[in-house]
Amino acid sequence: xxxxxxxxxxxxxxxxxxxxxxxxxxxxxxxxxxxxxxxxxxxxxxxxxxxxxxxxxxxxxxxxxxxxxxxxxxxxxxxxxxxxxxxxxxxxxxxxxxxxxxxxxxxxxxxxxxxxxxxxxxxxxxxxxxxxxxxxxxxxxxxxxxxxxxxxxxxxxxxxxxxxxxxxxxxxxxxxxxxxxxxxxxxxxxxxxxxxxxxxxxxxxxxxxxxxxxxxxxxxxxxxxxxxxxxxxxxxxxxxxxxxx
Amino acid sequence: xxxxxxxxxxxxxxxxxxxxxxxxxxxxxxxxxxxxxxxxxxxxxxxxxxxxxxxxxxxxxxxxxxxxxxxxxxxxxxxxxxxxxxxxxxxxxxxxxxxxxxxxxxxxxxxxxxxxxxxxxxxxxxxxxxxxxxxxxxxxxxxxxxxxxxxxxxxxxxxxxxxxxxxxxxxxxxxxxxxxxxxxxxxxxxxxxxxxxxxxxxxxxxxxxxxxxxxxxxxxxxxxxxxxxxxxxxxxxxxxxxxxxxxxxxxxxxxxxxxxxxxxxxxxxxxxxxxxxxxxxxxxxxxxxxxxxxxxxxxxxxxxxxxxxxxxxxxx
Numbered sequence: 001x002x003x004x005x006x007x008x009x010x011x012x013x014x015x016x017x018x019x020x021x022x023x024x025x026x027x028x029x030x031x032x033x034x035x036x037x038x039x040x041x042x043x044x045x046x047x048x049x050x051x052x053x054x055x056x057x058x059x060x061x062x063x064x065x066x067x068x069x070x071x072x073x074x075x076x077x078x079x080x081x082x083x084x085x086x087x088x089x090x091x092x093x094x095x096x097x098x099x100x101x102x103x104x105x106x107x108x109x110x111x112x113x114x115x116x117x118x119x120x121x122x123x124x125x126x127x128x129x130x131x132x133x134x135x136x137x138x139x140x141x142x143x144x145x146x147x148x149x150x151x152x153x154x155x156x157x158x159x160x161x162x163x164x165x166x167x168x169x170x171x172x173x174x175x176x177x178x179x180x181x182x183x184x185x186x187x188x189x190x191x192x193x194x195x196x197x198x199x200x201x202x203x204x205x206x207x208x209x210x211x212x213x214x215x216x217x218x219x220x221x222x223x224x225x226x227x228x229x230x231x232x233x234x235x236x237x238x239x240x241x242x243x244x245x
Numbered sequence: 246x247x248x249x250x251x252x253x254x255x256x257x258x259x260x261x262x263x264x265x266x267x268x269x270x271x272x273x274x275x276x277x278x279x280x281x282x283x284x285x286x287x288x289x290x291x292x293x294x295x296x297x298x299x300x301x302x303x304x305x306x307x308x309x310x311x312x313x314x315x316x317x318x319x320x321x322x323x324x325x326x327x328x329x330x331x332x333x334x335x336x337x338x339x340x341x342x343x344x345x346x347x348x349x350x351x352x353x354x355x356x357x358x359x360x361x362x363x364x365x366x367x368x369x370x371x372x373x374x375x376x377x378x379x380x381x382x383x384x385x386x387x388x389x390x391x392x393x394x395x396x397x398x399x400x401x402x403x404x405x406x407x408x409x410x411x412x413x414x415x416x417x418x419x420x421x422x423x424x425x426x427x428x429x430x431x432x433x434x435x436x437x438x439x440x441x442x443x444x445x446x447x448x449x450x451x452x453x454x455x456x457x458x459x460x461x462x463x464x465x466x467x468x469x470x471x472x473x474x475x476x477x478x479x480x481x482x483x484x485x486x487x488x489x490x491x492x493x494x495x496x497x498x499x500x501x502x503x504x505x506x507x508x509x510x511x512x513x514x515x516x517x518x519x520x521x522x523x524x525x526x527x528x529x530x531x532x533x534x535x536x537x538x539x540x541x542x543x544x545x546x547x548x549x550x551x552x553x554x555x556x557x558x559x560x561x
Contacts, residue, residue, distance in 0.1 A: 024312075031315070034303035034322045035534075038542025039549075040296065040329050040343075047323035054316050061312075068311050092545045147555065148548025155544070236368055237310045243426050245311040245418075 011119040012176030013064045014080065018218055019109075019120075019177075020060030021081035024071060025226075026102060027053035028233060029089055038092055045137055049099075052130040059123055072237035076227050077220040084166035086217070086226040090159065093145055093152070097159035099138035104191045105170045107131045108184050109177075116178050139195050146199025153200065160196065161204045168209025169217055264465050269395035272338040280464055283457065284394050285339050286355070287466065289346045292332035293357035295325045297350075297531050301365040302374060310368060317414055318371060324407045331400040338396045351536045358382075359517070360447050362525030369422055369429075369436035375415015376489075377437070377444040377482070383408045384478045385448065388468035397466075416485065423490045430490075437486070438494045445509075446517045448475040479507050 030050035037043040061067040084102055089095045110131055113124035145156040171185040196203050209215075216222075237245075256275040263270060270276055299322050306322065309315035333343040349355040360378055365371065386408065389401040422433035449455055449471040461467035469477075479498075486493050497510035519525070 028307065031306045031319055034306055034319065035296070035299035036303075036538045036541075038538075038545035040326055040333070042545075043296075043299070043326035044323055044330070047319055047326065051316060051319055051323070054312065054319065058312050058316070071312055072310075092542065144549050144552040145545070148550075148552045149544070151544050152548030152551075232307050236308045240310070240426060240428060243310075243429055245314050245421060245425075 011063055015120070015174055015176035016060045016064040017070075017080040018174045020057050020064075020070070021079050022085050022102075022106075023053040023060065024057035025079070025081045025229070026085040026098075027051075027057060028229060029085065029087075029098075030095075032089055033095070042092075046095075049134050049137070052127075052134070056123070056127050056130070063119075068237065072234045076222055076230055079217075079220060079222065079226070079230075081217055081222075082166065082169045083217040083223050083226075084163065084170065086222060086229060087163060087166065088225050090162075091155060092141075093155040093159040094162065096138055096141045096145060097156065097163050099134060100142050100160075100192065100195065101163060101167050101170070103131055103134035103138050104188050105167075105184070107135050108187045108191075109179060112179050112184065113177070118178050120177075142195050142201070143199045146196070146201040156199070157201050160201060161206075164204035164206060164208065165210050168207065169215055172215035172218055174218060264393050267391075267393075267465070269398065270393050271395045279460070280466075281339050283461060283464070283466060284397065285336055285341055287461075288332055288336040288339075288397055289341075289349070289355050290357060292329050292336060292346065293350045293355060294361065295329040295332060297357040297361045297535060299325050300531055300534055301361055301363070301527075302371060304365050305368060305371050308368070309371075314418070321375075321411050321414065324411070328404050328407070331403065335396040335400045347539065351532070351539060353523075353532065356521075357531075358447060359520045359525060360443050361531060362520050362528045363440070363443050364527050366439075367432050367436060369419065369432040370440070372415045372418035372422065372433065373436035373440040375411050375413075376419055376485070377415075377440045378447070379408050379412040379415060380482065381444045381447040381478050383412055384474050384481070388474075389466075391465075391468060393465040416489070419489055419491065433489075434491050437491050441494050442512065442516075443520075445475055445479070445512055446514075446520075448472070448478065450514065450517070476506050479509050483507050 027050045030046050030053070033043070033046045033050075035043065037046055057071075058067050061070045064070075084098060087094070087098060107128060110124040110128040113120045114128050115121075142156065145152040147153070170188070171181050173179070173181050193203050257277065260270065260274070260276055260280075263274070270280075302318060302325075303322050306315065306318055309318050333346060336346060337343065346355065350357065360381075365374070383405060386401055386405050390398055390405060392398045392401065419433050419437070422429040424430075449458075452458065452470045452472045455471050458467060458470060462470070482493065483498065483500075495510045497508060499508055501508045520528070523529075
C-alpha cells in the first residue's frame with residue numbers, strides 16, 4: 001500500500017494530466033480510424049471508444065484548467081501521457097494490442113480509484129463501466145486474431161511484441177493517485193496473460209520497459225510520432241489565437 | 246418456384262392494391278422484380294453514400310479546433326457508419342448481401358451521392374456539410390419515411406432524426422464562425438460559396454431529364470419530384486442564411502410573390518454530369534480510399550470468420 005492511499009487530498013495537477021492526457025491521446029489515435037476500419041461495425045466500435053475516452057479527457061482536464069488550452073496550447077514536453085497511447089495505429093493488430101494493454105490497465109486503475117473516497121471517485125465509477133466494454137472488445141479481437149488464421153496470428157504476435165516495452169511505464173506511480181501500483185501490475189499481468197494464452201499467443205518475454213521508456217511519458221519525454229500527432233491536432237486552433245469555435 | 250400466369254396476375258393485383266392503399270410492402274410479400282431492383286439500387290446508393298460520406302468529414306476529426314467540436318464530429322461520423330449498417334441491413338431484406346453491394350461499389354458498378362466527390366478544404370466545410378448537405382439529404386429523405394417498402398421506411402425514420410440533429414450542429418458551427426473573427430467569418434462564407442450549388446445538385450437532374458422518377462413515384466418509393474424538393478430546400482435555406490449572416494452565391498436568388506417561392510439561377514448541369522462521370526475533384530480519391538480500407542481489412546475479416554468457424558461464434 002502506497003503512503004498516498006491514506007491521504008485523499010484534493011486532486012493534483014499531475015494526476016489529472018496523467019489520466020486526462022492518456023485518454024485524450026488514445027482518443028485521438030482511435031479517431032484516426034474513422035472510415036478506415038476493416039468492417040463497418042468496427043468503425044462504430046472504435047469511434048464509440050474514442051468518444052468515451054474524449055469524454056473522460058474533457059472531464060479530467062477541466063478539473064485542473066481550461067480543456068482547450070490544455071489540449072491545444074501545451075508543447076509536446078508538457079504532455080504527461082504514457083508513451084503506449086501515442087504509438088501510431090499500425091495495422092488493426094497493433095491497435096488491438098494497444099487497446100488490450102491499455103484497457104486492462106485502465107479498468108483496474110479506475111476500479112481502484114472508484115473504490116476510494118478521493119476526488120476522482122465519481123469520474124472513475126462512470127469510466128470503469130465504459131472501459132469494461134473497451135476491454136471486452138480488445139479481448140475478443142485478441143482471441144479472434146490470435147486464434148484466427150496463420151496470418152492474423154503472426155500479426156497479433158508481432159503487435160504484442162512491439163508494444164510490450166511500453167507497458168512497464170503504466171505502473172510507475174503517479175503523484176497524487178491513491179493506487180496500489182504493485183497490485184495493479186499483478187492484476188494486469190494475470191489478466192493479459194490469460195487472454196494471450198487463450199488466444200494461442202505467447203506473452204512477450206523481454207523487459208516491460210527500456211531505459212528510455214521507463215516513466216518517460218509521465219515526465220514529458222515522448223516518441224517521435226507524438227510530435228507529428230500534436231502538430232496535426234493543434235495547428236488549426238493555434239492558427240487563430242483567441243478565437244472561439 | 247414457378248408461378249403460373251393467372252397466379253402472377255393475382256399477386257401483382259394484391260401488390261398494386263397495397264401500394265394504392267398506402268400499405269407497407271414487407272420482405273416476404275410478393276413484389277415485382279423491377280420494384281425490388283429499384284429499391285436495391287436506391288438503398289445501396291444511400292448506404293454507400295453514408296460510408297463514403299464519412300471520408301470528407303473524418304478528414305477534419307484530427308484537426309477539430311476544440312474538444313467539444315471534436316466530440317460532436319466524431320459522434321456524427323459514427324452515426325454515419327451506423328446509418329450505413331441499417332441501410333445495408335434494409336437492402337439485405339431484399340435478398341442481397343452487404344459484401345455483394347460493397348463489391349459493386351468498389352468496382353464502380355453502384356453509385357454514391359456525387360456531393361462527396363467535393364473536397365473539405367477548411368474547418369468551415371464541416372459546418373457547410375452539416376447545414377447544406379445534411380439539410381438537402383433530410384429534404385430528400387423525410388418523404389422516404391413514408392416509402393412503400395417497410396424496412397426502408399423504418400430505417401429512414403431513425404436516420405432522419407439523427408440527420409436533423411447533424412443539420413442543426415452544422416448550422417450552429419457556421420453561426421459560431423460567422424460571429425467570430427474576421428478570418429472565421431470569411432472561412433464560413435467561402436465554404437457556403439463552394440457548397441451551395443453542389444447541394445442543389447443533390448436533388449438530381451431536372452424532372453424532365455430524370456430517368457427513374459416516374460416509375461418510383463408510381464410505386465410510392467418516391468413521393469415528390471426532384472424539382473419540387475429542390476425548391477423546398479431553397480425556400481428553407483434563404484432565411485437561414487440570413488440568420489447566419491452569410492450570403493448564398495446566386496445573384497438571381499429572390500422572392501417571387503406570385504409563385505410563393507424563391508426564384509434561383511441556373512444550375513450548372515455540365516458540372517453535375519462531369520462529376521457523375523467520375524471527373525469530380527475527389528472521385529478517384531474517395532473510391533481508392535474505400536477500396537484500400539477494404540483490402541487492408543481483408544485479413545481481419547478472414548480471421549474473424551476462421552475464429553467463428555472454429556468456435557461456433559456468430560460472425561463478427
